[in-house]
Amino acid sequence: MTNHTNPIIQERKERVQWFEQDRFGMFIHWGLYAIPARGEWIRSTEKMSIQQYQTYYDEFNPVHYNPREWAKAAKEAGMKYAVLTAKHHDGFCLFDSKLTDYKSTNTQAGRDLVREFLEAFREEGLKVGLYYSLIDWHHEDYPAYGDRIHPMRENEAFKRDPNTFGRYLDYMHGQVRELLTDYGKLDLMWFDFSYDEMTGEKWRATELVQMIRELQPHILIDNRLEGSGEQGGSIYTANPSIYSGDFASPEQIIPPRGLVNELGDPIPWEACITLNNNWGYAAADRNYKSATTIIRKLVECVSKNGNMLLNVGPDAKGAIPQESLDILKEIGDWMKKNGDSIHGCRAADFPKPEWGRYTQKGNKLYAHLFEESIGPISLPGLADKIKSARLLADGSEVFVGRPWSAAEFIEDAFISFARPEHFTYPLPDKRNTVIELE
Numbered sequence: 001m002t003n004h005t006n007p008i009i010q011e012r013k014e015r016v017q018w019f020e021q022d023r024f025g026m027f028i029h030w031g032l033y034a035i036p037a038r039g040e041w042i043r044s045t046e047k048m049s050i051q052q053y054q055t056y057y058d059e060f061n062p063v064h065y066n067p068r069e070w071a072k073a074a075k076e077a078g079m080k081y082a083v084l085t086a087k088h089h090d091g092f093c094l095f096d097s098k099l100t101d102y103k104s105t106n107t108q109a110g111r112d113l114v115r116e117f118l119e120a121f122r123e124e125g126l127k128v129g130l131y132y133s134l135i136d137w138h139h140e141d142y143p144a145y146g147d148r149i150h151p152m153r154e155n156e157a158f159k160r161d162p163n164t165f166g167r168y169l170d171y172m173h174g175q176v177r178e179l180l181t182d183y184g185k186l187d188l189m190w191f192d193f194s195y196d197e198m199t200g201e202k203w204r205a206t207e208l209v210q211m212i213r214e215l216q217p218h219i220l221i222d223n224r225l226e227g228s229g230e231q232g233g234s235i236y237t238a239n240p241s242i243y244s245g246d247f248a249s250p251e252q253i254i255p256p257r258g259l260v261n262e263l264g265d266p267i268p269w270e271a272c273i274t275l276n277n278n279w280g281y282a283a284a285d286r287n288y289k290s291a292t293t294i295i296r297k298l299v300e301c302v303s304k305n306g307n308m309l310l311n312v313g314p315d316a317k318g319a320i321p322q323e324s325l326d327i328l329k330e331i332g333d334w335m336k337k338n339g340d341s342i343h344g345c346r347a348a349d350f351p352k353p354e355w356g357r358y359t360q361k362g363n364k365l366y367a368h369l370f371e372e373s374i375g376p377i378s379l380p381g382l383a384d385k386i387k388s389a390r391l392l393a394d395g396s397e398v399f400v401g402r403p404w405s406a407a408e409f410i411e412d413a414f415i416s417f418a419r420p421e422h423f424t425y426p427l428p429d430k431r432n433t434v435i436e437l438e
């Protein structure tokens, strides 16, 4: 079923075209919290006062900040877009906002870090997005957040007057206007996040989205002005609100069956995933995922019509941690050979095979082998449907044929890395081999 008449869904379909081709982006969490280096929530989890947190502002001096290097790392990894935290929950602005003094240009950095980020990434041909936190622990008119899930209530610094919240909204809308007016074409805005009753019109979301669309009609907006966490938002319904967003934003999870709305139509989505266990730089966190795991998870996203936004957390001096760069490099080595099975691809017309996953682009089916094989690899239901099979990495021929002992599996095609009549089946490269099937 398709709701052909809903203009919000129709307009979304136009806007998300590049996004659903690009599939793989870089998330960058960077701010004052890189100095304590215990993650971006530290001001809340350690119940710091504004004064305590101020020491990081006074110290902030990212002498290694060179966003061209970040952009090169992203591009080399096969990423097509990037999203930087222009402001995270701590309220510190990485851009030269006229509406606050709490910004990078007033620190020792003395630079508009957002502007330099945008210039560097655009130069590498990447699309650019900005993360903007709806929550603001610095602004004096932002009411306490987190009473339910974190006991900030005990912290005097967070007891604020809810009656002056409108002033915060003016500020927030004003900053979004600045970002969309003074920084050229942006491809994406990533708001974070709604919670409890703080959702939708509590942010004056209709007014905000109308302003955004007026300033930059083509920009994508995530779904967190309305949905996030346990609240799905109306992006999942047949009649999404104007601020329902262009894509859903599952965090640290890949949806088991992709995402569809109540009509059963696919919803664009992007899983945001950390490389270790933190978004912001965390010096002691060595729990990095392997490149092999990330590649498989990226394939999983695409095989379910989704994107992956993979996070890095640069350190206090502005460098992406070496461990992260090493993983990105390894992902890039794979993407250079196999990126055709990711970019421009979508869920396949065939069910998930037991040995891995499929992605698809037109009449090309990409078989991603995750398991080692002891024999020919079965392609269930594909008997007589395969014109050619090639190893995607080097274009070499893969044999399509019926193995000697498989007479009964008449509906299935089989591929192997040697002629099936040889009765032996050399193992493929164990690491995320991709076969391109026509």
Ligand code: H79
Binding pocket: 029, 040, 041, 045, 149, 150, 192, 193, 251, 272, 279
């Ligand atoms: O920007 C990143 C996170 O800071 C933000 N969204 C991503 C993209 C975010 N992560 N989790 N949440 C928002 C929801 C809140 C989770 C919390 Fe907690 C649980 C807040 C307090 C308890 C996680 C654990 C953060 C601190 C401790």
